Amino acid sequence: xxxxxxxxxQLRSQFLRSVRLDAxxxxxxxxxxxxxxxxxxxxxxxxxxxxxxxxxxxxxWTGPYGGGKSSLALALCSLVSPDKRIHEAAINVLxxxxxxxxxxxxxxxxxxxxxxxxxxxxxxxxxxxxxIAIDRLPHRRAAQRSGNRDVIGELVAMAEKPGRRGVLxxxxxxxxxxxxxxxxNGDIYFYQQLAExxxxxxxxxVVVGILHQAFEQYAMRLGREARDExxxxxxxxxxxxxxxxxxxxxxLIGRAMDSQALPHPETRHLSKVIAKSIxxxxxxxxxxxxxxxxxxxxx
Numbered sequence: 152x153x154x155x156x157x158x159x160x161q162l163r164s165q166f167l168r169s170v171r172l173d174a175x176x177x178x179x180x181x182x183x184x185x186x187x188x189x190x191x192x193x194x195x196x197x198x199x200x201x202x203x204x205x206x207x208x209x210x211x212w213t214g215p216y217g218g219g220k221s222s223l224a225l226a227l228c229s230l231v232s233p234d235k236r237i238h239e240a241a242i243n244v245l246x247x248x249x250x251x252x253x254x255x256x257x258x259x260x261x262x263x264x265x266x267x268x269x270x271x272x273x274x275x276x277x278x279x280x281x282x283i284a285i286d287r288l289p290h291r292r293a294a295q296r297s298g299n300r301d302v303i304g305e306l307v308a309m310a311e312k313p314g315r316r317g318v319l320x321x322x323x324x325x326x327x328x329x330x331x332x333x334x335x336n337g338d339i340y341f342y343q344q345l346a347e348x349x350x351x352x353x354x355x356x357v358v359v360g361i362l363h364q365a366f367e368q369y370a371m372r373l374g375r376e377a378r379d380e381x382x383x384x385x386x387x388x389x390x391x392x393x394x395x396x397x398x399x400x401x402x403l404i405g406r407a408m409d410s411q412a413l414p415h416p417e418t419r420h421l422s423k424v425i426a427k428s429i430x431x432x433x434x435x436x437x438x439x440x441x442x443x444x445x446x447x448x449x450x
Contacts, residue, residue, distance in 0.1 A: 162409070170221040170222045170224075170225050171271065172221055172225055172228070172270075172321065172323040173284075175225055176225060176228050176232075179236050182226060182229060182240050185222055185226060190393065190394060191219060191223045191393065194223065195245075195253055196252060198359070199255070200252060201389060202256040202357060203255055206351075209349045209350060209358045209388045210357075210358065210360070210389050210391055211325070211359070211360045211361070211388045211389070211390045212224075212359060212361050212362070213390055213391070213392055214392065214394045215363065218394060219393075220323075220361045223393070224269070225269075226241050226244060227257070227319070228319060228321055229241035231267060232267060233264030233265070242254075257319075264316060265316050265317045265319050266310075266315070266317075267318075268284045268319065269284075269321050270320070270321065271323045272324030272325050272328045273324075274331040276328075276331070276337065277322070278300075278341055280328075281302050281306075285302070303341075303344055303348045306348070307354075307356060310353075310354030311353050311354040312354070315354065316355065318355065319359070320358045320359070321359045322358070322360045322361065325360035325361055325362050326363055326369060329362075329369040333372065336377075339380070339381060339384050340380075343383065345358060346358065346387035350387075366381065366384075366390070367381055
């Protein structure tokens with residue numbers, strides 16, 4: 152009987168699981184198999200350049216499902232971890248060297264890193280979820296929960312604490328919080344306050360929200376006045392597109408497959424011709440065209 156393809160090709164185990172940001176942060180094996188593609192590097196470099204050269208501290212990453220946004224967010228959180236093992240693992244998978252602008256923006260040291268708040272969206276008020284994340288920090292005494300709790304003030308105070316390098320707030324699945332606000336006619340002014348506080352603080356308070364579609368899409372069912380308010384809030388964030396190119400996707404598929412040697416001499420010549428043609432006409436992830444630094448400003 153002819154051998155089936157499933158008997159020759161398998162998927163590598165590290166590509167079979169998805170990343171859960173709040174649960175995977177702090178695990179030394181969480182970055183196993185992470186591939187730092189050129190589009191992801193451009194997104195991180197854009198973020199780092201703003202942090203290094205401007206006072207902008209609020210961002211969104213927008214890209215399709217399955218594009219590696221959560222994995223990249225986990226790598227960023229790990230990079231600023233005060234845990235030496237996790238910090239060095241992130242440096243290795245990101246391929247960073249001394250003097251890299253990414254390291255200048257997100258420098259860390261054992262026992263003296265950043266406060267990292269990884270949050271995964273749900274249909275709830277984001278203020279409450281940030282409060283929970285703050286209260287879960289090591290050696291943090293839980294504050295009295297009330298509707299008047301100044302969560303943004305607590306973030307600013309942590310960022311401005313003497314000797315602290317910064318606070319990194321990463322909100323994966325931000326769209327779920329936005330959907331809840333849209334469906335309940337919730338006040339999204341909190342997001343504007345958060346973005347403005349991050350840009351004004353004397354310390355480093357960096358906010359990164361991860362989206363699958365543009366911010367304003369979540370307000371499409373609202374009236375014009377409400378949509379205008381959402382646009383105003385969106386304008387406080389710099390949106391960075393995170394979408395892998397076709398060649399990056401092909402490279403990732405190749406890395407994910409683990410195949411046994413299977414002699415097939417009748418197709419060898421044709422395979423070489425096709426590979427040569429592709430190599431001459433299209434860039435590859437190992438030799439991509441030099442990207443230009445740019446951002447997509449929110450409207």
